[in-house]
Amino acid sequence: MSDFYLGIDLGGSGLRSGLINTVGTKLLNLPEVSFEPGNLNNSNLMRLLVEKIKEAISVVGAKKITAIGIGSPGPLNPNTGIIECPPNLKVRNLPVVEILKKEFPTISSFLINDADAALLGETWKGIAREFKDIVMLTLGTGVGSSVIAGGKLQRGRGKGAEWGHTTIYANREFRPCSCRNFNCVEAFVGTEGLVKTYCRLFNVLRANMSVEDVRLTLIEFARIVNSEVKHNNFHNMADAYCLHLAEGIRNIICVHHPECIILGGGIIQNNKYLFNKVKELLNKTNNEMVGLVKGTKIGLARLKRPGVIGAAQHAIDRFEAWLEIRGIKNRVDS
Secondary structure (H helix, E strand, O other): OOOEEEEEEEOOOEEEEEEEOOOOOOEEEEEEEEOOOOOOOHHHHHHHHHHHHHHHHHHHOHHHEEEEEEEEOOOEEOOOOEEOOOOOOOOOOEOHHHHHHHHOOOOEEEEEEHHHHHHHHHHHHOHHHHOOOEEEEEEOOOEEEEEEEOOEEEOOOOOOOOHHHOEOOOOOOOOEOOOOOEOEHHHHHOHHHHHHHHHHHHOOOHHHOOHHHHHHHHHHHHHHHOOOOOOHHHHHHHHHHHHHHHHHHHHHHHHHOOOEEEEEOHHHHOOHHHHHHHHHHHHOOOOOOHHHHHOOEEEEOOOOOHHHHHHHHHHHHHHHHHHHHOOOHHHHHO
8 A cells, every 4th residue: 555645734825735654653744835815716726736746746656645635724515525615715616626536546635624624633643632522723814613522523514614704793893804794703813804903003004015014014923922022002913812712712612612622823823922811811701601611621733734634634534434435445454
């Protein structure tokens, strides 16, 4: 049998990928690709995926790659392999698995929601190994969520959870979201939401900010709020972010009552101030729900690339299930 599975983690502004073996003891990270948020369409994405798969083949050889797992923002259908209409991308109704099958006929491909992939990664190799009832929130360009209940990934009718597009009203602010609704969690705690708060506090026009401006602003934001220096605007920005995030987390706790909520994504994983402030706000819950909230552990994702590892894990699970259905696995293992 081949040695590696390719995990691909597609986000709203970049793509990460890596090759991993079946037991997760060897991970070969491939170079990350960045792109302008909102500019990735069907043809651009397929070109990017084909290039990345060819790059992986050049590293280990086509015969060494058994299957590919692709984590993508939803909505999507993992059963048909179609990316439907992710709000932060211009991709629409893309049959990604079918196209890749034609391009790479000897390698199987499988599609999964990117937040589900991240939670699978943390379940396999990270913090989620300790729990059976977990919610993971991925905070990046978009805001994703994934739920494991009783040790099983919950997908409802198959398309996964979209907590980022539930509604909050923390500051009575009326803010549009990329999904064309208003006051979604993502509109406040996604990267774009954070940038809009920055523009309001610093009197900056969002249209005048380039991708590089946004990147540098977020770096400066994290540096200042995690330092001893008190900066009113940056700390007001951080506190507003945490207020919205804590409100969204309380809603999750009331609906799911998980053992643990895992926070992942560059915004929160690289910012101890935000993480500690969110926990502080949750601990201040003083209504009848206080027992629910305080009984839930809030933790940070431990993996740097949980989506890549989880996408590869999904490919392993799906491919091995395919072998078992055909009675092949036992013959191979023996």
